[in-house]
Amino acid sequence: MTDQHRVPPQPGGRATRFPVKRRVVLGTAFAGGAVATAGLLLRPWQSDPAAGTDETGDGRVHMQIVAHPDDDLYFFNPDVAQCIRDGKPMVTVCITCGEGDGRNGPDTEEQDYESYVAARYNGLRAAHADMTLKKPLAEWTREKLKFKAGPTAELATLKSEPRIQLVFLNLWSNAEKPGVKGRRLKQLWEGETDEHETLVPAASPIGKKYGYDRETLLKVLAELLDRYNPVVVRTMDPDPDAQEHDAANPRYADQKGYSDHEDHTPAGLFAWEALRSWWKDGNGDNTVVESYRGYYGRRWPRNLSAKARKDKGRTMNVYAWRDERECGDPNGCGDLNITGKGVGTAYGASTTYRYSGDTGWLRRTGDKRLFAALVRGGRAVQWLEPESGSDETNSFSLVGTDLMLPSLNTCTSGAGVWHTVGVTAAFTEEPGSHTRNLLVRDFTFTGATGQWRSLGNPDADRKGRKRRGVGMPVAVAVGEGRLLVAARNYDRSVSVRHRTASGSWDDWKHLDGPVVQDGLSAVSLKTDTADIFASAADGVVQWHRDGGSWDQSTLDTVVPAGPPTAVALPDSRVLLLVREAETARLFGYVGDGSEDGWKDELDLGGDGGVGSIAALAPKSWSGRVGIAVRNDAGTVSVTVLDTKRDKKPKWRDGGPVIVHMPSLALDGTGRLTAGAIDADGRLHLARQAQPGIGAPENWTVVAR
Structure with missing residues (x-):
């Protein structure tokens, strides 16, 4: 808190205090002294x-x-x-x-x-x-x-x-x-x-x-x-x-x-x-x-x-x-x-992470083994499940040597090809020499492990301090071999960069729109389209891409408390999840992606908490969605929402106290699996008892 500016008086005033006495050094003011x-x-x-x-x-x-x-x-x-x-x-x-x-x-x-x-x-x-x-x-x-x-x-x-x-x-x-x-x-x-x-x-x-x-x-x-x-x-x-x-x-x-x-x-x-x-x-x-x-x-x-x-x-x-x-x-x-x-009534009523924690770090390979892409010790690492559906432990493998900021996002473009995006950083005493560059890694589990490639910085042509305003990127496949990467920029709006089918990258494009918070979410409902969502002060902003053009609108949601999450449903609709300011309750909106195509809000309740929301909608689940959040106890709350029924879901709270945000994936047996990093830095997984039934339970350490 400020050391030279007093906090402005706030509602409630100040209780009467004992006067502060003139300093007297006491011989018993401290113990020890060795x-x-x-x-x-x-x-x-x-x-x-x-x-x-x-x-x-x-x-x-x-x-x-x-x-x-x-x-x-x-x-x-x-x-x-x-x-x-x-x-x-x-x-x-x-x-x-x-x-x-x-x-x-x-x-x-x-x-x-x-x-x-x-x-x-x-x-x-x-x-x-x-x-x-x-x-x-x-x-x-x-x-x-x-x-x-x-x-x-x-x-x-x-x-x-x-x-x-x-x-x-x-x-x-x-x-x-x-x-x-x-x-x-x-x-x-x-x-x-x-x-x-x-x-x-x-x-x-x-x-x-x-x-x-x-x-x-x-x-x-x-x-x-x-x-x-x-x-x-x-x-x-x-x-x-x-x-x-x-x-x-x-x-x-x-x-x-x-x-x-x-x-x-x-x-x-x-x-x-x-x-x-x-x-x-x-x-x-x-x-x-x-x-x-x-x-x-x-x-x-x-x-x-x-x-x-x-x-x-x-x-x-x-x-x-x-x-x-x-x-x-x-x-x-x-x-x-x-x-x-x-x-x-000022900054004490919120807790916000600078490098907004991503929930897209736990995924499943083509041979049905889970893997996690994370940052530990300042470098990108990867964990791979030893056998499909197994709770055996396995070590993290180093997949990058550059200093990485704490959050990675991973998506697939199909055919067993995966893409991880993150931000590398260099902190220098010269204000104009700092670097914050976005990187992408394309990899498979059957061939090359993949090299990191620089995507530069959305504000690379601006002064050094402005390059430091970049947020945590998200990636979404928009067709075979095609990838869209989005990140918040210095102006607190959104910039995107697109990889074409030939493998070449377009230049960074700045999208028009209001000021938003960091923590973007992106989905693609069909080839060459994409929707990006971010929280503004009064609602969720949506940018829709169709071909090469972008449209922007602000959706009528509850006042967002933090990053939204969008997940594509099997019937080509989208479920948008938002925490409500002041209450941290979770609300959902189902729509077809168009500005006017959103259904009335669903009050999903929950047990508070801050940060990004994990969501997974498997095609075989017919509109049911797994949801996981960090709650007020610092542990994980998980539920399964049926988007075709107007019924509030039941939440299951538990697991270890965690750092960063949870993630969700289907394991090789079809069970919804939640992943989290506990307060000892270990990777935990919790799985459904049976595929498609209930919330994940029985948290187990799988990597230290």
């Missing part, structure tokens, strides 16, 4: 360092890398809370201390940066203790963490649940102050400043300030990745949306021209570059990455259900010290600059 050397200190939850195991099982750690001390609460939750409840070891790394103007609360006149930072850290520790134990005042051990790169940070460990840790690097958010060396995180990333100092918070175990340059911060983050070897890493958004600021869209605390805080973007870039370096050194082959939108959430309808907002809001209330608890630190027990109750 100097720890990164790479040598035993993780506090480990029981046997030689064996490399720990008390929680296999030690698969989740790491959050954030700019400010409340970013994981605002932007990554409910995901963090779900994984804490699931027992995962969790470490959050705060790069800057978020000192703001040094005043804790709108009514505070006295400026004290060190005291305000201490209060924010107290609030974050309390919030994590509350998510873990429902005890905001639970005790923490606070100690020094010395890095080989030079600086020392604070390591805070929840005493009764040592799997929960916080690391505070303490860089000034805005070092352009008298007597302080440095500027902002953006200038540090771009190499415009060679020293950026840290702040020493009140009552901190860190006794002096340190200096960072760009390489030092990258080395420190790499040391932390080495120390924890995380299986899941969550980052800020390195590629924020363009945003025109005007009377209708006030700037608030956005950076100029973009919909996010100026510290969030370089925090995301530093995290991704540290990961790239770590992976290059042969580490983290199984690591899964998720990046989250920041202030983007205030520009779009709220996507969390009422229950999810309440749960997230409880944690925010603890951080903001709304319970007026007495924590024993006169610096303050939370951040009084957070006004309004719970998640508020």
Whole structure:
């Protein structure tokens, strides 16, 4: 959250607070104090360092890398809370201390940066203790963490649940102050400043300030990745949306021209570059990455259900010290600059993934074996079922070496030929040198494994930062050997590129239409036609291609909470699925693809959740459709909808807490099969007990 702009007052006002007292350094403000050397200190939850195991099982750690001390609460939750409840070891790394103007609360006149930072850290520790134990005042051990790169940070460990840790690097958010060396995180990333100092918070175990340059911060983050070897890493958004600021869209605390805080973007870039370096050194082959939108959430309808907002809001209330608890630190027990109750009415009411998770990653080969195309360790990998219908495990195989963003989409053009599309990235300190290029891989399971080919970037002829606005691509076959690839562009509309029957590619074409969210869906009902769907602020936008021409219309749906999903039915109709804003309920619309050919909406219910929707309509199912979504518990909800009957389907919830989105396919025996990546980075499958009957059940690990 913003470190120098207070959140505008929101409905509900602000509860009366105890006044924040003048800072007094307490000798009992922290426990511990032993100097720890990164790479040598035993993780506090480990029981046997030689064996490399720990008390929680296999030690698969989740790491959050954030700019400010409340970013994981605002932007990554409910995901963090779900994984804490699931027992995962969790470490959050705060790069800057978020000192703001040094005043804790709108009514505070006295400026004290060190005291305000201490209060924010107290609030974050309390919030994590509350998510873990429902005890905001639970005790923490606070100690020094010395890095080989030079600086020392604070390591805070929840005493009764040592799997929960916080690391505070303490860089000034805005070092352009008298007597302080440095500027902002953006200038540090771009190499415009060679020293950026840290702040020493009140009552901190860190006794002096340190200096960072760009390489030092990258080395420190790499040391932390080495120390924890995380299986899941969550980052800020390195590629924020363009945003025109005007009377209708006030700037608030956005950076100029973009919909996010100026510290969030370089925090995301530093995290991704540290990961790239770590992976290059042969580490983290199984690591899964998720990046989250920041202030983007205030520009779009709220996507969390009422229950999810309440749960997230409880944690925010603890951080903001709304319970007026007495924590024993006169610096303050939370951040009084957070006004309004719970998640508020701005960005806290949504959780949005920057690289919108695709649901088209689980498919079936010509010999009836399932396969999955995913990104792990920053590279494209593939899993293949050992035998048709088998729950035996098999390893992932590497099918790409370039750094890939987290989501892949796979489709077939028939005759056993498959096509996977994704985005490769290079993060550079020079703003104009970044690359975000779309790639396509054509492959079979009976011949060549397939090479990746660059499709360039829809905004390749524009300035470097504008090339970073590309979304996650989708592909659809529009005839034998012909392929259409679509992606959101910098202008927040849609661009397409078409491969002809001869194998040559047309140039990128920008389609006219309104601003839409990322997360496209595409279907083709007959040769040389295609329909692309995306969510706008007030409905779902449809682009229809017939031959070489495109028409665009906005469909009258519920206000979308996120990406829509379209699936072709056997009778040449389309089922369009949309989550509703504010409720996260699922609604369906059946039509023939024409603007006026959509049937009345179907209220499909569901159990909340965010993200893309998986759907599968096998030809043999006569209009029945399998549907799978990520729900409010972070697990998977699955149902089978009969589009020919006006009856609300029954949902089956279960399986592991997951990352990314679920996917659906028919296995070799004809059973509907759901796939998901669990919070330990493992591939799970669940299958119907009998073909065509009931929802998939009995989740089983098939790849680690």
